[in-house]
Amino acid sequence: MHITKRYILPVLLLGLSACSSLDEQPVSQLVTQEFYKDGAQADAAVVATYRKLYETGQSLYNSLFQIGVEMATDDYEAGPRARNAHVRAISGLTHDASNDRMEQLWRQSYDAINAANIAIDRIAVIPDGKITAVLQARLTNEAKFLRALHYFNLVRWFGDVPIVLHEPKDLSPEALYVTKSPAAAVYQQIITDLQAAENLPAPGVYGKNDIGRATSGAAKSLLAKVYLTKEDWANAAAKSKEVIDAKWYALFDDYADVFNTATKNGKEHIFSAQFLGNAGYQGNSLGSRSAPNEVPGINGDYADALHKQGKLYESFSSTDTRKAVTFITEMVSPVDGKTYTFEPHLHKYYDPAATGNQGQSSKNLPIIRYAEVLLIYAEAVNELQGPTAAAYEAIDEVRERAHITKLKDVAPALSAANFRDSVFQERRKELVYEYQRWFDLVRRGPDYYVRTLHAAGKTLAAPKHIRFPTPQRELNLNPNLKQDPLWINN
Numbered sequence: 001m002h003i004t005k006r007y008i009l010p011v012l013l014l015g016l017s018a019c020s021s022l023d024e025q026p027v028s029q030l031v032t033q034e035f036y037k038d039g040a041q042a043d044a045a046v047v048a049t050y051r052k053l054y055e056t057g058q059s060l061y062n063s064l065f066q067i068g069v070e071m072a073t074d075d076y077e078a079g080p081r082a083r084n085a086h087v088r089a090i091s092g093l094t095h096d097a098s099n100d101r102m103e104q105l106w107r108q109s110y111d112a113i114n115a116a117n118i119a120i121d122r123i124a125v126i127p128d129g130k131i132t133a134v135l136q137a138r139l140t141n142e143a144k145f146l147r148a149l150h151y152f153n154l155v156r157w158f159g160d161v162p163i164v165l166h167e168p169k170d171l172s173p174e175a176l177y178v179t180k181s182p183a184a185a186v187y188q189q190i191i192t193d194l195q196a197a198e199n200l201p202a203p204g205v206y207g208k209n210d211i212g213r214a215t216s217g218a219a220k221s222l223l224a225k226v227y228l229t230k231e232d233w234a235n236a237a238a239k240s241k242e243v244i245d246a247k248w249y250a251l252f253d254d255y256a257d258v259f260n261t262a263t264k265n266g267k268e269h270i271f272s273a274q275f276l277g278n279a280g281y282q283g284n285s286l287g288s289r290s291a292p293n294e295v296p297g298i299n300g301d302y303a304d305a306l307h308k309q310g311k312l313y314e315s316f317s318s319t320d321t322r323k324a325v326t327f328i329t330e331m332v333s334p335v336d337g338k339t340y341t342f343e344p345h346l347h348k349y350y351d352p353a354a355t356g357n358q359g360q361s362s363k364n365l366p367i368i369r370y371a372e373v374l375l376i377y378a379e380a381v382n383e384l385q386g387p388t389a390a391a392y393e394a395i396d397e398v399r400e401r402a403h404i405t406k407l408k409d410v411a412p413a414l415s416a417a418n419f420r421d422s423v424f425q426e427r428r429k430e431l432v433y434e435y436q437r438w439f440d441l442v443r444r445g446p447d448y449y450v451r452t453l454h455a456a457g458k459t460l461a462a463p464k465h466i467r468f469p470t471p472q473r474e475l476n477l478n479p480n481l482k483q484d485p486l487w488i489n490n
Contacts, residue, residue: 035122036122036123036125036126037126037130038126038130038131039126039130039131039132039135039136042119042122042123042126042131042135042136042139043135043139045115045118045119045122045123046119046123046139046142046143048115049112049115049116049119049142049143049146050146050212050213050274052108052111052112052115052146053112053146053273053367054273054274054275054282054284054365056282056283058104058285059108060105060108060109060112060150060153061273061365061367061435062273062275062284062285062286062365063285063286063289064101064104064105064108065435066286066289066304066433066435067084067087067090067101067304068090068101068102068104068105068468069090069105069157069435069438069468070433070435070437070438071087071090071091072090072091072093072095072438072461072465073307073310073437073438073441073453074307074309074310074312074437074441074452074453074455074456074458075306075307075310075312075428075432075437076091076304076305076306076307076437077091077305077306077307078090078091078092078303078304078305079289079290079301079302079303079304079305080293080302080305081293081301081302081303082303082304082305086099086100086101087101087303092458092460093453093458093460093461093462093465094460095468095469096469096472096487097469097470097471097472097475097483097487098471098472099469099471102468102469102471103471103472103473103474105153105157105468106154106158106470106471106474107471109150109153109154110150110154110164112146112150113147113150113151113164114164114167114168116143116144116146116147116150117143117147117164117165117166117167118167119139119140119143120140120143120144120147121166121167122167123136123139123140123143124136124140137199138200138201140196141196141197141199141200141214141219142197142200142213142214144193144194144196144197145193145194145197145200145214145218145219145222146214147193148189148190148193148194148197148222148226149222149367151163151186151189151190151193152190152222152225152226152229154186155183155186155187155190156229156439156442156443157467157468158467158468158469158470158484159183159467159484159486160180160181160182160183160186160484161180161181161183161186162178162179162180162181162481163181163185163186163189164178165189176478177478177479177480178478178480178481179480179481180481180482187226187230190226191223191226194219194220194222194223194226195219195223197214197216197218197219198216198219198220198223199216200214200215200216200218200219201215201216202215202216202217202246202248203215203216203217203218203248203249203270204248211265211274212265212272212274214271215270215271217243217246217248217249217270218270218271218368220239220242220243221240221243221270221271221368221372221373222271222368223239224236224239224240224243224373224376224377224380225368225372225376227239227380228240228376228379228380229439229443231383233380233381233383233384234380234384236376236377236379236380237377237380237381237384240373240374240376240377240380241377243370243373244373244374244377244394249267249268249270249369249370249373250267250268250370251267251268251370251371251374251397251398251401252266252267252268252401253401254321255321255322255325255401255402256321256325258325258366258369258371259325259348259349259363260363261351261353261362261363264362264363264364265364267370268369268370268371269364269366269369269370270366270367270368270369270370270373271366271367271368272364272365272366272367272369273364273365273367274364275361275362275363275364275365276362277351277353277354277357277359277360277361277362278354278360283354283358283359283360283361283362284349284351284361284362284363284364284365285359285361286304286346286348286349286361286365286433287349287350287351287354287358287359287360287361287363288300288301288357288358288359288361289301289302289303289304290302290303290304290305290345290346290347290348290349290350290433291345291350291358292328292331292340292342292345294340294342295331295333295340295342296333296334296335296336297333297334297335297336297355297356298331298333298334298355298356298358299356299357299358300345300358301358302345304346304433305345305346306327306343306344306345306346307456307457307458308343309456309457309458310456310457311456312428312429312432313327313344315425315428315429316429317404319403319404320402320403320404320429321401321402321403322402322429322430322432325347325348326346326347326348326429326432326433327344327345327346327347328344328345328347328350329341329342329343329344329345330342334355334356346432346433348363348432348433348434349361349363349365349433350363351363365434365435366434367435371398371401371430371431372427372430372431372436374394374395374397374398375394375395375398375423375426375427375430377390377391377394378391378392378394378395378423379391379420379423381394382416382419382420382423383416383420386415386416386419387414387415387416387419389408391419392406392407392408392412393408395407395422395423395426396408398426398430399426402429402430407422424440424444427440428440441453442466442467445466446463446465446466447463449461449463449465449466450462450463450465453465462490463486464486464487464490466486467484467486467487469483469484469487470482470483470484470487
């Protein structure tokens with residue numbers, strides 16, 4: 001089964017639900033006790049857990065990242081047709097704990113974690129003979145990969161967060177009123193889950209009907225990124241090198257193929273949010289959010305805009321082939337045939353097959369791809385040993401594909417600090433509109449984040465903005481949750 005196509009219902013029923021009569025069996029118990037009977041049902045539940053990444057509307061990897069996180073960077077801002085006050089607040093760095101986008105990031109992440117937890121718990125007790133040991137282990141590790149991904153996002157957004165590893169059994173205060181765990185403990189849980197997920201099938205083992213599932217390569221690549229974020233340079237270098245040496249992946253010759261529908265889930269794609277427009281309403285809404293509204297027949301929302309003062313567009317050289325893929329400055333109207341010119345618009349997810357209805361773009365969104373693994377390796381090696389030949393080789397593989405001069409040829413003797421800056425600049429250009437910029441800015445610390453945003457004209461940026469506040473709604477519902485210290489009286 002292609003994981004974007006089927007089994008929507010099971011996870012929609014997995015949450016705790018109210019019942020209409022006191023003598024009825026609760027819906028949640030009916031589902032968890034009666035649904036997980038065999039391997040087919042277990043597979044259906046895990047497939048539905050993948051859908052938590054990119055369900056319709058403003059779901060996590062279907063625009064919520066952009067609206068709720070990336071607006072708070074130097075590269076993006078709320079476009080002229082972004083009318084939601086909460087979105088505009090994030091763009092202007094005036095958001096607070098009442099922001100509904102923060103609430104959605106938290107709620108949807110824990111909803112997805114709950115789905116993974118239920119799968120892990122229930123698959124483990126399916127009787128022998130109803131599921132093979134191989135399938136049981138694989139599905140469990142897929143759910144652990146997804147749980148790790150969501151916790152990785154949460155801990156980077158919010159710092160200390162609750163660790164919940166099992167489905168809720170009741171509505172008692174002990175079950176509901178969880179406390180926050182230190183970020184270090186959250187990271188350890190992420191690592192534990194990803195190490196288990198390293199036992200998943202290798203890339204290329206799945207058949208065409210299982211496109212989009214997590215693999216051992218995805219687990220190892222995400223683990224390298226976790227180590228990098230923790231500044232565990234030795235493990236980040238070793239794990240990214242393991243992925244590189246395995247030769248599972250390679251860069252596309254043409255950068256445009258990273259975002260072409262015809263080359264989806266290709267040799268560079270390690271793990272992606274899967275979109276298929278006009279098929280169960282699984283379109284990538286970024287195609288519409290960034291499309292121009294100035295061109296008759298395009299019908300773009302223009303809610304995600306390039307932040308001009310950040311000078312991202314100007315940072316690309318004229319020979320850089322990524323520029324024409326990432327941005328567009330003119331389009332021919334399908335209505336009147338005229339050419340319209342405009343300020344640079346983000347363009348990676350515009351789907352020519354969905355002209356006039358870009359909300360149904362079928363372009364996937366890369367969550368992690370091979371180019372990033374190369375940049376992880378270059379950065380980690382530099383932090384360990386300085387800019388070695390291996391570090392230069394890794395970054396230059398990315399630059400060479402972009403048709404820009406190799407770094408070793410233009411700056412062969414950089415200091416470690418300058419090489420670090422070069423890696424971050426390469427990440428900025430390579431990974432535009434892929435939900436990476438905010439994470440990159442904040443992992444360099446509050447001074448760097450504030451300085452960068454102030455230079456881009458976002459002068460309200462403050463040290464507290466390297467994290468998001470715990471949503472006020474969660475604080476109101478759970479007396480054991482406390483606000484992040486950075487957001488108390490600030």
